[in-house]
Amino acid sequence: MSAEREIIVDYLARVEGEGAMYLKLRGDEVLDLKFKIFEPPRLFEAFLRGRRFSEAPDITARICGICPIAYQTSACNAMESAAGVQLTGGLRSLRRLIYCGEWIESHALHVFFLHAPDFLGYESAIAMASDFPEQVAMGLRLKKIGNSIMSLLGGREIHPINIRVGGFYRVPTKGELATLVPDLEWARDAAVATTRWVSGLPFPDFERDYEFVALHHPDEYAIHEGRIVSNRGLDIAVDEWTEHFEESQVSWSNALHARRKGGGSYHLGPMARYSLNSSLLTPTAREAATEAGLGASCTNPFRSIVVRAVEIVFACEEALRLIESYRSPSTPFLEVEPRDVTGHGVSEAPRGTLYHRYAVDSEGFITEAHIIPPTSQNQLSIEEDLRAYVPGRASLPDDQLQWQLEQAIRCYDPCISCATHFLDLTVVRD
């Protein structure tokens, strides 16, 4: 009988937040595996009670410094749907445009700084910079261009100040938006080059049969609006979320685990969006995907880096289209007054679907808040990936096995600050 061994990662690096991993093995057999989130809970859902509905976007933005637009958008969507208001025209374009900025920024950070170093054997992008100076410089500039959209529209890139329920405090002129165009044209081409580069990285041979879940919109690659669909037949309105998904608590994680009701894990994020919506990508993004060898779907989580690069191409191209067709709205925001009602809001954070639900009383105060971040929803899928990855690779030395498992977790671009926060890996061999 082979000996048991443990691999323990106490603090997972290059993720947002505090997570850990524990793995106990006997030979090729996984005896125990836990993906732990030990980020201290900040209890947003509790202290949102008693705040005005209009405060939700600014408060929930503080859940995550990496994807504040996702929080602000899901919160606005929830309050607007509660009041029966929908943004149209220029206001809708601006909401989508600032979200493109967040996708570009967050994906560039992940592709170049958090994920690529794993494939190339570096501990960080900074360590990688002397051997890959062009790529690191390109990643920094792409990230900066994503940030510049958020700064122009939102006032600043982290916790933007210009988003409110119903729209914006001030809307830009077409001329202001036009200043972004030259950089975005460069960024689109750089993202095509990035897709080409990352498609040539060495990927482990590893496929999984996921249930992919993402927003779907009939006319566009969904970001901030649509129905919730899956590749196994789910097709529901946003306000049906609780009928189809449930959360449970496990003792080893400060983030709640989500699963399909009566079912199992599901997978959110770029691979899910791509697999469900790739025919709706913009033309250059579709070409880049084809050239990179992506088919109609992608089921190797390590190749999510390629899908992220394709989504950067898309976000740049979509931003250019939105700027081109932009007409300044007549008013910066619509009046929204939810009263005695529950509202549901969803949007596609860079790392997957983010769900908010609020109950609001007769004076507009929040009486109940429920927020389900993408990383909580991906936890089960992450654990299943790790269990499936180990058999056949258990003979690797601990340090190599540990690094590969860390990399498998980083494929999800986990935002543990969102889910609560921390990655720390322990492998025990018995």
Add this chain to the structure above:
Amino acid sequence: MTSPQPKLAVWKFASCDGCQLTLLDAEDHLMDVSGAVEIAYFPEATRGVIEGPYDLSLVEGSITTAQDAARIKEVRRLSDTVVTIGACATAGGIQALRNWGDVDEFLSIVYAHPEYIETLGTSTPISDHVDVDFELRGCPISKHQLLEVIDAFLHRRKPNIPGHSVCVECKLRGTNCVMVAQGTPCMGPITQAGCGAICPAYDRGCYGCFGPAESPNIDSLASWWGHLGISDGDLVRALRTFNAYAPEFREASEAYER
């Protein structure tokens, strides 16, 4: 052999990651910073770890667990200079709203099994637990101020971080006063500068991300807000956001709650 470059460490406690992200968002300067210092510990950016002691530790986040209360003491012991960054680290952050509530009740709202969760009843700034050499305010911090602080500590000079109010920045920027001209309630007169007075430039009142300015006259602001028809309840909530537990905001919010 000792490194010729000062060793930089970046630590995280309860927070959103946004303030440490500010360092990575300094895209034009990141490689200069990584050339001027040795990035010895920064888990958000690298899995490499260089053992302490560290010349400069940047600390993000507040203390909300017993483990973190012990860990910050270890960070202090390992660090020549400790600079706290952001509203969580300098004032307890938005999660300090638990300080006015019952944390057991809060836990039972969020979790089915509150007994699995270990947390303190309070969220407190780092300076409540250890000596801090400099506190950099903001939710999030300003990229320019962060670079100024790093540069100042590398050259052993005092950082040039003004304590005056956001009003000064509006004047410098040439922004009309939103409170006078539009009747929009604004916390600018009592809030420390540093953001560049962004909100008034976007037709919005300041909402206090940088915490109390030096000697804020909150009673005067409350009286002006009263003239604008803002209720005490709204004033209390405005004071109780990201810097709720900063002493001046805390005392005022408690006074107006009565």
